[in-house]
Amino acid sequence: NHRWKVVYLAEQQGVEQNLDKNCTGSLYYPKQRFCLQYALKYIRTPFFILNSAYDVYQFHHILVPPSADLSGHWNHCRLNPAACNTNQTNILQGFRKDMLAALSLFFKYSKRGGMFINSCFAHCQSESQDTWLTSDSPRVHNKTIAEAVGDWYFGRRVTKEIDCAYPCDSTCHNLIG
Ligand SMILES: *[C@@H]1O[C@H](CO)[C@@H](O)[C@H](O)[C@H]1NC(C)=O
Ligand SMILES: *[C@@H]1O[C@H](CO)[C@@H](O)[C@H](O)[C@H]1NC(C)=O
Ligand SMILES: *[C@@H]1O[C@H](CO)[C@@H](O)[C@H](O)[C@H]1NC(C)=O
Numbered sequence: 001n002h003r004w005k006v007v008y009l010a011e012q013q014g015v016e017q018n019l020d021k022n023c024t025g026s027l028y029y030p031k032q033r034f035c036l037q038y039a040l041k042y043i044r045t046p047f048f049i050l051n052s053a054y055d056v057y058q059f060h061h062i063l064v065p066p067s068a069d070l071s072g073h074w075n076h077c078r079l080n081p082a083a084c085n086t087n088q089t090n091i092l093q094g095f096r097k098d099m100l101a102a103l104s105l106f107f108k109y110s111k112r113g114g115m116f117i118n119s120c121f122a123h124c125q126s127e128s129q130d131t132w133l134t135s136d137s138p139r140v141h142n143k144t145i146a147e148a149v150g151d152w153y154f155g156r157r158v159t160k161e162i163d164c165a166y167p168c169d170s171t172c173h174n175l176i177g
Helices: 001-014 034-040 056-063 073-079 084-100 104-109 145-153
Strands: 048-052 116-120 160-162
Touching: 034 104, 048 145, 056 084, 084 104, 116 145
Parallel strands: 048 116, 116 160
Antiparallel strands: none
16 A cells, blocks of 8 residues: 555655656546556556555545545444445445456556455555564465565565455454454
């Protein structure tokens, strides 16, 4: 999730003129310049995408901000995914599907890229040891985030892990629920 922020910060800090001209000249620019899926194909630096498919910050601030739910239909669901009704769960699953669709070309074709998209209600899983590399850290296909990033960083193998959909993952350290 830090990587996603880098694109945004680049804009904020006025380094736009250093961005790839093929990117800034594209059809989608500038409207979607913040969106990694459009910037991704112009980035030649090897890239690792680490995010949860149900990022709690995105869930609470982008997918269902309180200002978009004045009647509070989502109050229970926002605090506990198990309390979501069928429609809300479908919307959350759609959110995951859209994200995976946006990353599908990277997933299929990037030869030097890596990814780890788990299905946890989390945000920022890289800076604390308990979600990065311990015996009970979140895993996808029995691989921790540190192992997946290590595979990519040290060029050991192409590692692009995508978790099964919520609620299948029992290794999550969820922030809600
Ligand atoms: C931009 O695109 C052109 C045409 O596809 C390509 O030849 C050129 O190398 C690209 N430039 C950069 C900086 O990627
Ligand atoms: C779910 O969505 C359908 C179609 O929009 C609607 O008819 C139904 O009332 C909704 N159910 C709940 C529990 O919100
Ligand atoms: C998962 O990985 C751990 C080491 O990280 C290993 O001890 C364990 O046997 C693995 N489990 C499976 C089911 O492969």
